[in-house]
Every structure is written in C-alpha cells, then in structure tokens.
Amino acid sequence: xxxxxxxxxxxxxxxxxxxxxxxxxxxxxxxxxxxxxxxxxxxxxxxxxxxxxxxxxxxxxxxxxxxxxxxxxxxxxxxxxxxxxxxxxxxxxxxxxxxxxxxxxxxxxxxxxxxxxxxxxxxxxxxxxxxxxxxxxxxxxxxxxxxxxxxxxxxxxxxxxxxxxxxxxxxxxxxxxxxxxxxxxxxxxxxxxxxxxxxxxxxxxxxxxxxxxxxxxxxxxxxxxxxxxxxxxxxxxxxxxxxxxxxxxxxxxxxxxxxx
Amino acid sequence: xxxxxxxxxxxxxxxxxxxxxxxxxxxxxxxxxxxxxxxxxxxxxxxxxxxxxxxxxxxxxxxxxxxxxxxxxxxxxxxxxxxxxxxxxxxxxxxxxxxxxxxxxxxxxxxxxxxxxxxxxxxxxxxxxxxxxxxxxxxxxxxxxxxxxxxxxxxxxxxxxxxxxxxxxxxxxxxxxxxxxxxxxxxxxxxxxxxxxxxxxxxxx
Numbered sequence: 001x002x003x004x005x006x007x008x009x010x011x012x013x014x015x016x017x018x019x020x021x022x023x024x025x026x027x028x029x030x031x032x033x034x035x036x037x038x039x040x041x042x043x044x045x046x047x048x049x050x051x052x053x054x055x056x057x058x059x060x061x062x063x064x065x066x067x068x069x070x071x072x073x074x075x076x077x078x079x080x081x082x083x084x085x086x087x088x089x090x091x092x093x094x095x096x097x098x099x100x101x102x103x104x105x106x107x108x109x110x111x112x113x114x115x116x117x118x119x120x121x122x123x124x125x126x127x128x129x130x131x132x133x134x135x136x137x138x139x140x141x142x143x144x145x146x147x148x149x150x151x152x153x154x155x156x157x158x159x160x161x162x163x164x165x166x167x168x169x170x171x172x173x174x175x176x177x178x179x180x181x182x183x184x185x186x187x188x189x190x191x192x193x194x195x196x197x198x199x200x201x202x203x204x205x206x207x208x209x210x211x212x213x214x215x216x217x218x219x220x221x222x223x224x225x226x227x228x229x230x231x232x233x234x235x236x237x238x239x240x241x242x243x244x245x246x247x248x249x250x251x252x253x254x255x256x257x258x259x260x
Numbered sequence: 261x262x263x264x265x266x267x268x269x270x271x272x273x274x275x276x277x278x279x280x281x282x283x284x285x286x287x288x289x290x291x292x293x294x295x296x297x298x299x300x301x302x303x304x305x306x307x308x309x310x311x312x313x314x315x316x317x318x319x320x321x322x323x324x325x326x327x328x329x330x331x332x333x334x335x336x337x338x339x340x341x342x343x344x345x346x347x348x349x350x351x352x353x354x355x356x357x358x359x360x361x362x363x364x365x366x367x368x369x370x371x372x373x374x375x376x377x378x379x380x381x382x383x384x385x386x387x388x389x390x391x392x393x394x395x396x397x398x399x400x401x402x403x404x405x406x407x408x409x410x411x412x413x414x415x416x417x418x419x420x421x422x423x424x425x426x427x428x429x430x431x432x433x434x435x436x437x438x439x440x441x442x443x444x445x446x447x448x449x450x451x452x453x454x455x456x457x458x459x460x461x462x463x464x465x
C-alpha cells in the first residue's frame with residue numbers, strides 16, 4: 001500500500017464564520033475559514049472539509065465567497081458540505097473552487113440527487129456523508145446501524161450499511177462516515193461501524209467521530225478507513241495533524257510527510 | 261492559458277499557475293488558445309464528456325496546431341487521458357486525440373477511485389519532477405493507462421519520458437514528450453510539491 005492515509009481537519013462554518021473555537025496562536029482572524037484553511041495546509045493537512053451549518057439559505061452565498069477565498073490560497077483538496085440540495089448547488093460550489101461536495105440529508109430525501117450529480121460532475125466529486133448510529137430502542141435494521149439526520153437527533157430507520165452500498169451504486173465516489181454514537185465522546189472511532197461499511201463498499205472511506213487521543217487513529221485505519229477526519233481535537237490544539245501522522249506512521253501506515 | 265470547455269474546478273488550476281508566476285486566462289477562444297505561450301487542458305469526470313467538450317471548442321485542432329509549432333500543452337487528469345488513443349468506460353470505447361498509443365481503462369484495484377496522495381517513479385531525465393520526484397502527489401481517478409509501450413507514435417515522433425504510479429497495477433502517472441506534457445494527478449491540488457512541478461513546467465520551455 002503506497003497511498004497515504006489522509007488526515008483531514010473539518011471546519012464548521014456558520015454564515016461564513018468558523019463556529020468552534022480554534023486555538024492557533026498568532027491568527028489574525030480566528031473565525032475566518034480561509035485563514036484557518038491556510039494554517040491547516042501549512043500544518044500538513046492532506047485535505048480539508050468545510051461543513052456549512054448555516055440555518056438560513058440567504059447566507060449560503062457567503063459560503064461561496066468563503067470557498068473562493070480558500071481556493072485562491074490553498075492548494076490541497078477541499079470538500080464542502082451542508083445544505084446541498086440540487087445539482088445546481090454542486091455546480092456553484094465546484095465553480096467557486098471546491099473539489100468535492102458532500103451530500104447528507106438531501107440524498108436521503110432525493111436519492112436521484114446522487115446519480116444526477118455523479119453523471120453531471122463525475123463520481124470523484126460526490127461524497128456521501130452518513131450520520132450513523134447503533135439502532136436505539138424501537139428502531140431495528142438488519143445491520144443494527146441506522147442513518148440519522150439533523151445532527152443525530154432524528155431517526156430514519158434506514159440501514160446505514162445498506163445506505164452506504166446504495167449510495168456508491170448510485171455514484172458516490174467516497175463515503176464520509178460519521179459515528180453519532182462516538183461523536184463528541186473522545187473515546188475513539190466506532191471500529192465496528194467502520195469495518196462493516198468497509199466490508200461492503202469499494203470506494204474510499206473517511207472515518208469521523210470519536211477521535212480523542214493519538215492512539216485512536218491507527219485502529220480506525222486498521223478497521224478499514226482510508227482517511228481520518230477530526231474537528232475539535234485539532235481546533236483546540238490537543239494535538240496537531242503532524243502528530244496524528246507520526247502516530248499512524250509509527251503503526252506502519254504510509255503518510256504524506258509534512259515538509260514545512 | 262487554461263482551456264475552458266466546461267470541465268471541473270478551473271479556479272484552483274488558475275490560482276496555482278498564478279502562484280508560480282504565470283499570467284493566466286481562462287477561455288475557450290480558438291485564436292487566443294493558439295496564440296498563448298502555453299495551454300493547459302484540464303479535465304475531470306468522464307472521458308467521453310471531456311472529449312465531447314474538447315471537440316466542441318475545436319480543442320483537437322488547437323492542440324494539434326500548437327504541437328506542430330512546438331508550443332507547450334499540459335494535460336491534467338482526464339486532460340491527460342484524452343491524449344491517448346482510446347478511452348473505454350462501461351464497455352463503450354471512445355476515440356481519443358491519439359498522441360500516444362494506449363487505452364484508458366478502469367484500473368484493477370479493490371478500492372476506486374484511486375484517491376489521495378501517492379508516490380510515483382519518475383525517470384532521472386524528467387524535467388517536471390526535478391527536486392520533487394520523491395514527493396507525493398494528489399490523484400483522483402478510476403481509469404488509467406496501463407500499457408507498457410508508449411513509444412513510436414507517428415504524431416509525436418520522439419519517445420516520451422514516462423512516469424509510473426501503482427494502484428492495483430502500474431499506470432501512467434505522467435508523460436513528458438517535447439512540448440506535450442501531461443499528468444494523471446492534480447498538480448494544482450498537490451500542495452507545495454504540485455506548485456514546484458508547475459514551476460518546473462513553466463521553466464521547461
């Protein structure tokens with residue numbers, strides 16, 4: 001295996017501003033996604049994800065400006081998600097400088113959206129983001145994992161593993177798998193969930209949710225993740241991208257050397 | 261000049277080239293594409309769609325006339341793939357621009373697309389990989405050229421310098437052939453290594 005395991009910081013953006021506090025020293029504007037993206041690029045991030053959590057659609061134009069400003073100065077891949085509902089939303093984000101666009105809730109309510117986007121723009125830029133959890137009482141799926149929406153607050157009853165398979169059949173070129181059980185716990189990734197999805201899909205898999213220590217990343221890769229994503233542990237400076245890569249390298253996984 | 265035929269994220273390629281000192285125009289205008297000091301042909305998505313887009317703006321004629329005059333052309337990703345004889349997707353073959361023999365076909369690998377930062381094997385006489393041959397570059401593709409022999413084609417004459425990558429099997433990661441240069445990976449998305457490669461290319465003519 002020579003492909004490097006990708007380490008991906010995720011930034012939540014609300015009305016053009018980064019939401020969670022970011023603990024980098026010397027930032028001119030700690031809320032500016034473009035400036036933070038530059039910092040993460042310098043810190044060795046292999047890709048970046050912007051998640052637009054803006055509630056009002058009127059503020060979505062702000063996101064396009066953020067993407068433009070980021071693409072102007074950061075030369076690593078950028079995935080943008082949040083509120084994408086149509087192929088035209090895709091088009092606007094790609095033209096602004098996004099390389100990939102992630103679909104979540106809209107793909108559940110309109111499954112053709114995945115295929116339409118894949119046909120028009122290519123599978124390589126269609127990321128299916130799945131917020132999965134173990135079925136709570138009263139919900140049952142074959143795999144025992146279900147898809148949620150609204151940040152894990154709403155049950156759909158859809159089997160998360162089957163949804164991943166369907167999404168890739170419809171043309172998604174990558175799966176961003178968020179464990180809603182592990183998210184925020186800092187007790188490690190949901191390895192069973194990762195392994196179950198890896199066993200069924202043949203596109204790259206990004207594991208997300210639960211990273212709390214440097215030791216958490218290698219098991220996620222061993223379970224089948226091609227990339228690992230984290231947010232707060234990076235933003236609050238608990239550890240750096242380089243430290244995560246070092247930890248992965250120490251476990252025998254290839255990583256992209258951080259030259260700067 | 262970046263050839264705009266409706267494919268992909270042109271903004272990143274434009275900004276990356278500007279970052280290394282080029283002055284960039286994004287257009288599909290026939291005359292300006294012929295006149296530009298250098299032409300970049302980007303491309304993402306399907307081979308067939310890219311070929312269609314290129315033919316619509318007479319890109320085949322533009323590239324041909326430029327190369328006859330020894331004027332630089334750089335193909336990126338599917339912009340590289342279309343330079344080969346043929347592309348096969350979902351069982352359907354589409355004729356390419358044919359500068360090199362070789363069929364663009366789906367890579368035989370357990371996980372596709374081949375997505376992420378990978379190493380490659382550049383020959384010592386490569387100009388574009390000067391100082392960065394040991395770096396990783398960003399790939400995102402499911403198709404590639406796996407043929408061994410790219411030499412002896414009538415359109416390009418001189419034998420190309422070929423850089424190989426591996427995903428499942430060996431595939432062509434870059435080709436340098438006089439004024440015609442192409443990369444399967446995205447230099448504009450490959451961080452400092454990619455910028456260095458673009459700088460090398462700009463200084464190679």
